[in-house]
Amino acid sequence: MRFARVVLGLLLALVGLLVTVAAAAAAFWLVGPDSTVDTGEQRLTGRGLAVATAPDLLDRHGFTLRVTAQSDRPVFVGIAHDLDVASYLGASAYTRVVRFDPPATFGTQEMKGGQSKLNPPAELDWWVAEASGAGEQTVRWSTHDGAYDVVVMNADGTPGTDARVTVGMELKGLFGTCLIVLGVGLMLLFAGLWLAFAKRRPGAPENTTTPFPVAQYAAPGTQYPAPSVTSAPSPADGGERPQPAPVGSRPADASESSPDTGPSQNSGSDDDSEPGNGTQSGGGSGERPRPVPGIPPQYQVPAYTPPRVPGTVRRVAGVLTGGLVLLTATGCVAMPVRNSAAAPFTRAAVTVADGQAVVKRYNEVNNKANQARDAQLAATIEADPTLAMTRAGYQIGRKTDPAGKDRIKPFSYTDPRIGAPQYGSYPMRFVVSSGVSTSPDSRQLGVWERTTAGDPWTLKYSVYPSATMKLPPMEGLRPPTKADMAELAELPQTAAANLAAYLSGGAGSPTAGRFVPSPGTVDLLTDRAKDKIADIKESYISTVTDTFRPYGEPLTFITATGEALVFLALTEQYLQRIEPGSNAYWTSGSATAFSSHVKYTQTLHQDYLHQVALVIPAKGQGKVRILSLDGQLVGAGGS
Template sequence: MRFARIVLGLLLALTGLLVTIAGAVAAFWLVGPDNTVDTGERRLTSTGLAVMTAPDLLDRHGPTLHVKASSAKPVFIGIGQDLDVASYLGGSQYSRVVRLNLPPKFDTQEMKGGLIPLAAPAGLDWWTVKASGAGEQSISWPIADGSYDVVAMNADGSPGADLRLTVGVELAGLFGTCLLVLGVGVVLLLVGLVLMFIRKRRPPVPLPVVPVVKPLPELQPVGQSPGQHAPAYQSPTYKGPAKRVAGATALLLVATGCVAVPVKNTSATTTSRPAVTVADGQAVVARYNDLNNKANQARDPKLSEAIEGDPTLAMTRAGYQIGRKTDPAGKNKTKPFSYLKPKIGAPQFSSYPMRFVVDSGVSDEPDSRQLGVWQRQSAGTPWLLTHSVYPSTTMKLPPMEGLRVPAKADMDKLSSLPQSAAGNLAIYLTGGARSPKAALFTPSPGMLNLLNQRVKDRTADIKQDYIANATDTFRPSGDLVIFITSAGEGLVFLSLTEQYLQLIEPGSNAYWTSGEVTAFSSFVKYTQTLHRDYLHQVAVVIPLKGHGRMRVLSIDGQLVGAGGS
């Protein structure tokens, strides 16, 4: 029995010594009071544009991730969803961290691509958390469920990253758990030593009874009844070593369970997110207000390219060309204005391009609103205003809350497919109020004014001796942008081209001598036709089947060309 106790004590003592050392090393060297275990500073270089973690490297969520980076150049570090980071770095050369080994070592993979500098990352709004500047930069982020990447690169987006990185993970209660493990190790060590060196005390041996020759009278012990015997001796209760080991093991398991094990990610690899937050969408509009007014004052289409895309950009360029021709002194430049109190409608997207819709007031037009679509082609490009119309305040606009990208089931419920609606609207505008397609639409006030103006134009032109006839033709142009409202209706943004054509009488000639058209053709003689070309932007609401006509919210046009033959 003594041999078995010594062997068990030796095992417990050795186990306790190992656990004590492990707990002490973990508590005071690996972790520390901040509950964080980190890699220490590691140098990572890339001839490409960035160092990025693989999407599956952060495959658990819950702990807080800490990242520090420094470089001889200003440095950027950020964490973003993989759908954004992959789009931003797509086609570029960069280094991907595919594995983190212990002792701390990063295994990287070089991703081939171009070395064209990227847009400065700090100016992009989709980062979950970011830091940028000279010297050491640091970020902290409670790891979320989903596919996220950590990116470190030069702050200006240039290639040739030479970085010193430290990555750490903070687990709540980790330091306390290490101390508890240390305590358990000490207990096991002490128990083992006790079993090895402390002997078990034996009960005292009773003295032998000496027989007497002369019988004595039977004595009765005090407090004992006749016939009752004295109780037998019982040794103290002793808990065996097995129970002690079981208790220590249970304590160790409880201790190590004090730290929540990071939960495995459950979100799909391909995730979606709103195209923009409300705050970021409002910041996009504010930036547009500033740059647009500067571009208008300078009539600078290059500056407009930073905030607009077609078809809006095409209309802006034409307007500047007309202004430079008809107002070279710049006396009639567009007065500064702003879009006020923008309401943001941001559908969910799982890939680029992404779009969001804004319903704003207009500072210099209290009777109008601006309804616009902003688009970002990739994660590294700016938000551009692509579609922009100005409905009257009398028009009921769809709510911005709940806008979504259409699915096939949504399209099947609409009273008309958007492509058909665009074609029928072009037929309606070409044929005028008597068009058979007019019954499909409820026109906006601006659309009625356009139809009436074209009737007046044709009437006046035909009266000219050199004009034989005049026609007006509308056609769908470009791609449609479609959203589904919270009520299930379709909100469609489309563009139409219009050519107003005048047929010249045989033997006559004509040319443009004044007005906006001279910005595109001036004093050039034509003998067959004269034409004016317009680009119109339109917003239409397509109701559900059986819920009435399609509503034209607004149609806004710009002269974009003129000439003849």
């Protein structure tokens, strides 16, 4: 019995010591009060434009990621979804971190690509966390399920990364968990020491019995001595009342019941007082004896039973089990969750706040470009076909207004309403409906586009419908699916071809009945009809034709009501044929910006570029509505 207690105690003490040392080291050396485990400062270098982690390196979420970087040059550190990072760095050379071996070993792979400078990363709006500048830069991000990358690069987007980086993982409650483990380890240590070295309490009964004299086990009928009773002195004599003493050889400190009162009540636990448990009242060993006929109870001898393991072992085992359950529970709470294999990732092209910031920046840069007639500056915020129309307008302005008296007045798009579809790849686009500060009778409907993650947002389409036109809601816009296209009254490409035929043929065109024209469309057709009549009256002009053609692919969005909001471009050539023997040339007007005082003997032409916004309804829901048609002269000449 003593040997078993010592062995069990020493084992528990050893386990407790190991747990205590490990928990103390984890709590006060590896983790600390901020519950963060980090790699320590590591130097990451690369000849390319960045150092970025592979998308499967951060394969868990539910913790806070902390990345600190510092370099001799201004440094950028950011975290973003792999959808954006892959597009941003895809064509560039960079270093990819593909493996991490705790505590601080990184495995890298050089990715081939170009060395051209990238747009500064801090100017892009898709980072979920970022920091940029000189000195130490730190980002903290609560990780989400999905493929996210950490990127460290020069803040100006130039190649040659050399930074000292520390990556830390903050687990909520990790320090507290370590303290709990430390406490359990101490409990195991003290319990083992107590179990191994604690001595039996003085006066505790041994697991032996005192034999009675053989004479007292005589044959039935033997007369047993009665207990002697001494008369007690009276209180008047100053004496004390004597207590009767039982006759026999029982130990003086043994607790026994008298013949008259029955068994004594056990002061221990219920488990220790149940019959057959091997423990007698008062702490002795053996089962409770069965009465033997003819022998007084005080002379009964307990039956012998083997010694048992005391209840202390059960209590220690209970503490150990509870500690393990507690550790398991707290460990599950602290452990990050592995990323799930979800459906293909998509996200909104832009947040409302970021979309409004894009419009605000456009207002500022566009006004500067207009005042300077700076096409290069305009190219930073616009893309074709809008940029082509802007460039043509600047060229005409420099020719017809060299003094700059008729420059475009500063204006801004007001109260922008953002419609941001979900995308899973680039290019990404969003639609904006806004007012125009200098034209309260019209609105601006524009499409901003980002071709790759490293490109700025540029205005691709820009039309100006009348304020009286009913525009589709911006909320709920999404890219079309094949099922969406099958439900439309016309495909966008078909609508573009029919619109070109309608404009070329005028109000009497066979396709005119497919459309509900906008006020601008009616004005354009009216002006072109008047121009034809006036030109034919000229003696040097024989005939006039006006031809519209689709330009590029339509850009389609599906609205929350199931209609299609379509943006497209059309080219127009207004052609005048010259009478034989005559010649003609441009002497004034906007056309002189492209051809001036050059004599032509066969034809004269003016070229226009138009942007159009249409609403195509579902089948059986009416005609195609023309929201706006806006044109710009982009060329002129002859033959």
